[in-house]
Amino acid sequence: MRLVVGLAGASGSIYAARFIRALSYLEGETFLIVSPPSLRIFSEEYETQVKTPEDILAFLRERYGLGDVHSFKIRNFHDIGADIASGSNAWDAMVVVPCSMKSVASIHAGFTENLIERAADVSLKERRRLVLVPRETPYNRIHLRNMLALDEAGAIILPASPGFYQMPKTLEDLGDFIAGRILGLLGIEHQLFPKWEG
Template identity: 75%
Template sequence: MKLVVGLAGASGSIYAARFLRALYEVEGESYLTASPAAIRIFSEEYETKVESAEDILSFVETKWKVKPKHKFHVRNFFDIGSDIASGSNRWDAMVVVPCSMKTVASLSHGLTENLIERAADVSLKERRRLIIVPRETPYNRIHLKNLLALDEAGAIILPASPGFYQMPKTLDDLGDFIAGRIFNLLGIEQNLYPKWLG
């Protein structure tokens, strides 16, 4: 499994952190890019000092004592000439978690001003799986129309709305629920939360 993972500037760093932690335990490799706003929000929400996507990976490894099986290649958010800016390079799917409404708006209108937007646009045009995890509430009409446009273009919209039937005990449990839902959409077996058995 080769992925592109984008962290856009929305609240909900826990969803990115728990997804990265779980992905570390899966054989494969991924490209990671994070916006300056995502890095700032991660610092604030985790009350830590991170200044780059590399720092976020280091934080995840250290906080949860990860033994990495997955290799991450960090790409500069501003480098729209990066390898993942072209459909001539292959990846299986892309995940934007969390996804800001600015990024949703840009993608739904075909605007690509940074590497997250460009790689996502490439994913859509090459008919690769694109999973968008928006973290906003409430949605206004513009948000809904933009999300609908992305759905119609082939993206999968997975709102950061965790379920509670797994009886979460911690905030990490809520993050794991969303990470597990992403894994399901990627076709990766997961045990991040118990399956509903009826």
């Protein structure tokens, strides 16, 4: 499994955190791209100071523990000439978690100013799975139209709306719900929450 994972500047760092944690126990590799707003929001939401993607991985290792079978390859948000800026490099799927309305708008418009937006654009043109986890409330009509257009272009919109029927006890449980739903869309088995038995 070869993934591209982008962290854009929306609230909901816990969704990214728990998804990265879950990936860390799975074989494969992830190209990780972190936007500057996302670093700021992660710092605020976890009451810490992360200045780089490496800081995020180090923080998560300390906070939650990370597995060591998955290889995280950090790519610079501003490097639109990085390997994953080109469709000639193959990956199985891309996930943007959380995804801001600004990144939603840019990806929808094909306006690829940074590596998250460029890799998402490449994913769509190469017909690779693209999962966007938007977080905003309420949505205005521009947000809704952008997301509808992205769905029509082949992306999957997986809103950061965790279910409560699994009786979550912690914020991490809520994060795991979304992380598990993303993994499900990537065809990856997980035990982050029990399947609904009816």
